[in-house]
Amino acid sequence: MNENDAARKATLRARAEIDLGALRANVRSLRAHASGAALMTVVKADAYGHGALACARAAVEAGASWLGTATPQEALALRAPGAGIPADVRVMCWLWTPGGPWREAIEADLDVGVSGMWALEEVTAAARDAGRPARVHLKADTGLGRGGCVPGDWAELIAGALRAEADGLLRVVGLWSHLAAADEPGHPSVDAQLTRFREMVAQAEAQGVDPEVRHIANSAATLTLPESHFDLVRCGIALYGVSPSPEIGTPADFGLRQVMTLTASLALVKHVPGGEGVGYGHHYVTPGATTLGLVPLGYADGIPRHASSAGPVLIEGKWRTVAGRIAMDQFTVDLGGDEPGEGAEAVLFGPGDRGEPTVEDWAQAAGTIGYEIVTRIGTRVPRVYVNDVNDVNGVRYVSA
Ligand SMILES: *Cc1c(COP(=O)(O)O)cnc(C)c1O
Numbered sequence: 001m002n003e004n005d006a007a008r009k010a011t012l013r014a015r016a017e018i019d020l021g022a023l024r025a026n027v028r029s030l031r032a033h034a035s036g037a038a039l040m041t042v043v044k045a046d047a048y049g050h051g052a053l054a055c056a057r058a059a060v061e062a063g064a065s066w067l068g069t070a071t072p073q074e075a076l077a078l079r080a081p082g083a084g085i086p087a088d089v090r091v092m093c094w095l096w097t098p099g100g101p102w103r104e105a106i107e108a109d110l111d112v113g114v115s116g117m118w119a120l121e122e123v124t125a126a127a128r129d130a131g132r133p134a135r136v137h138l139k140a141d142t143g144l145g146r147g148g149c150v151p152g153d154w155a156e157l158i159a160g161a162l163r164a165e166a167d168g169l170l171r172v173v174g175l176w177s178h179l180a181a182a183d184e185p186g187h188p189s190v191d192a193q194l195t196r197f198r199e200m201v202a203q204a205e206a207q208g209v210d211p212e213v214r215h216i217a218n219s220a221a222t223l224t225l226p227e228s229h230f231d232l233v234r235c236g237i238a239l240y241g242v243s244p245s246p247e248i249g250t251p252a253d254f255g256l257r258q259v260m261t262l263t264a265s266l267a268l269v270k271h272v273p274g275g276e277g278v279g280y281g282h283h284y285v286t287p288g289a290t291t292l293g294l295v296p297l298g299y300a301d302g303i304p305r306h307a308s309s310a311g312p313v314l315i316e317g318k319w320r321t322v323a324g325r326i327a328m329d330q331f332t333v334d335l336g337g338d339e340p341g342e343g344a345e346a347v348l349f350g351p352g353d354r355g356e357p358t359v360e361d362w363a364q365a366a367g368t369i370g371y372e373i374v375t376r377i378g379t380r381v382p383r384v385y386v387n388d389v390n391d392v393n394g395v396r397y398v399s400a
Contacts, residue, residue, distance in 0.1 A: 012265065014296060015262075015384045017262075018259055020385055023058045023241075024058050026256050027058075034233045037231055038065050038231060039066065040068045041068070042239070044068065044236070048239075049260070050260055050374065053084070054388065058389075066092060069091070070093065070094065072101050072102075076104060076110070093112060094113030096114075096122075102123050103126040106133075111136075112134060114161070116153070124164045127164075140175065140177045142196040143189055148177060154203060154204070155203065158207045173211060175213075175215075176216060179228070190225065190228075201214050213231040216230060217233040218234055220248055222235050223244070223249070223254050241257045242359050242360065243256070246360055260349070262347070265296070265344070266295065266343060266346055268293070268342060269294075269340060272286055273289050274286050278332050278334075281325055284334070290336055291335040291339055293332065293340065293344075296329065296330050298326055300328045301378045303331065304366035307362060309321070309322055309325075314355060315338075318338070319355075349362055
């Protein structure tokens, strides 16, 4: 750590350090797993809480050729002037509602997901207004029961798209779907969905669609199901070095490294006698004379209240546990008589090199999944980027 870095850290209540070097390495690992398929890195929800622009740029630097988002607004932000994403990187978004910014999307050269007739009609009208064709990916519901066109309506959607294509209003560049249980090894839905996907692709191709890419794999499928890779894989959680599920393996098993490290500076350390109630509702009572440490992060920062009395924190080399309830802005840990001093670093999670808990540890403490832990880290926690090849802050931070 250089002096600048130390000074910067000391002034921060809490920070989410985002290791862009780890993210780039994860991109390289995912490309190796993808066995020749192109890689779409999914940067929706502010890159799962890591910062969309910085992560999108780093992913592209490491060889991702597609970026994916849920909403069109998220995708348009990646095409904004100054975003720094090369124009030849394809940007796709899929979560549309009626009246959405179709024309802006077409003019920004986005790829759009279309699940039904209403969306096909809106995108076609927008293409007519814009005077240029839309790039459309028709989505099949192969068994997730969420977005996508059900098999019974597929022929009609395909026919409508082909008519618009003949009129020069769109190009069907993709056929795609999404898996329900790729993170549960052996789940029978996986083979059933892959079979149905092949059937729906074959049907569309028989009707005359000639797609550039067919895609169905998310992170779990990219890492464990080569038969799901087709032409393009869409990876979100693995990009950030978090395993889709502990059932399929740890990040290290797949050559991935956790990107986010969440730390805070202890705000107070004090001696208390035994029998003291700690925090709202007194859900923790000190078992004897001890020291308490105040961690200045709470559920308003995305620390899950469900991890009350359970979440782990590394302080001076020891794991401590949240003592009692997590409050809006702060929680307490029992330091067992140790006196680390105010300003000492509390590591909620990181890649694990220093023995700290990981995102997965917090997911288990809160009864949720790693995705929810990282995406909910709030805007009040500054993201500090390290190992950015572009040195955007004018300072080169080098971790370890
Ligand atoms: C979020 C999302 C992904 C990425 O899923 P991960 O499990 O994070 O890899 C892929 N495709 C679609 C349609 C998504 O919504």
